[in-house]
Amino acid sequence: MAGGGNTSYKDETRLLVKASGASLANIDESGFVCLEREKLKVISEKTYSQDALSREQEVKADLNAAVLFPKDKRPSVETSMHEIIQFPFVVHTHPTLANGLLCASNSKESVLSIFGNNCLYVPYTDPGYVLFKAVLDALIDFRYVHRHEPNIIFLENHGVFVAGNNTAEIKEIYRRIESEIEKRIEKIPENNPVVNHALQALTEITGQHFSLCLTYSASSLVQQFVGSQEDFSMVNAPFTPDNIVYCKSKYLFINGDGDINLEIENFWAQNGYLPKIIAVKDEGIMAMDENEKSANIALEVFIDMMMVSLVTLCFGGPRYMSEQQIAFIDNWEVENYRRQVSKKQFN
Incomplete structure (x- = not known):
């Protein structure tokens, strides 16, 4: 939707992530930023200011310090979440049906009922460093309880992260998410154009x-x-x-x-x-x-x-x-x- 969301690929040392403001809908290689993973790890370990504005500036400085190239683009604010997910490919989007579920009053119960232990559900948290820490803590707990890495992270009133070993795997997971939600909708709303x-x-x-x-x-x-x-x-x-x-x-x-x-x-x-x-x-x-x-x-x-x-x-x-x-x-x-x-x- 509107080219929103972000995507990444990482190996042992580097992470390529969509630049902030670039459209995911028509992105090419010029829309990505390459970062050094070792420097990104600092954000997980460091203690930042309690003041929200000061904290975001400090995190932004550490994020920019990890940039290898190009230096004139800012990496996605959600880069740190891409770093901590233990799969090489990560795609974050805001699908209509998924957000219809995630923006509903019974979202958590419904998500866990439909997807079970294959997913992680994170209650709404302000985007940025605070959301990153919430996801990190939830991931640590999930790994301890379930002994595996979730392929799907549902963010309440926000969107979905899907991770996998290759792009085909990610496409299949997104297809399954949409299919499972469709089964529980009486009728998909139609949007037929009308000239007025x-x-x-x-x-x-x-x-x-x-x-x-x-x-x-x-x-x-x-x-x-x-x-x-x-x-x-x-x-x-x-x-x-x-x-x-x-x-x-x-x-x-x-x-x-x-x-x-x-x-x-x-x-x-x-x-x-x-x-x-x-x-x-x-x-x-x-x-x-x-x-x-x-x-x-x-x-x-x-x-x-x-x-x-x-x-x-x-x-x-x-x-x-x-x-x-x-x-x-x-x-x-x-x-x-x-x-x-x-x-x-x-x-």
């Missing part, structure tokens, strides 16, 4: 007013969420950090019978930023950003949120990120860096 000329005209007018790019969707899936404010409440808060990175954490719902530009300006005054997602009652949703590619990504990610929301209903209903968790992502330097790099690719 009124909404299309509205995106053009609004884009001209704010000098921004807008795109829209009035698909069959979207229609399930724009009939009323109550319908929209199913996606009116983020499920995962990536939702915030691409769509922000607050979204605008309008009835469509007022001055849309005024409502957008009121949202701006109240929240300090323009809405990236605007839902128009009975019509559809619009995504707004600085360029066409970024607007399309925001729309894609928000539609994925809708899919996730519906899948959660099969596992106890939705569990959104808390205000505290949202604030951490909004203020996190690493995610701000990732936003900037992603936008540079599309300008």
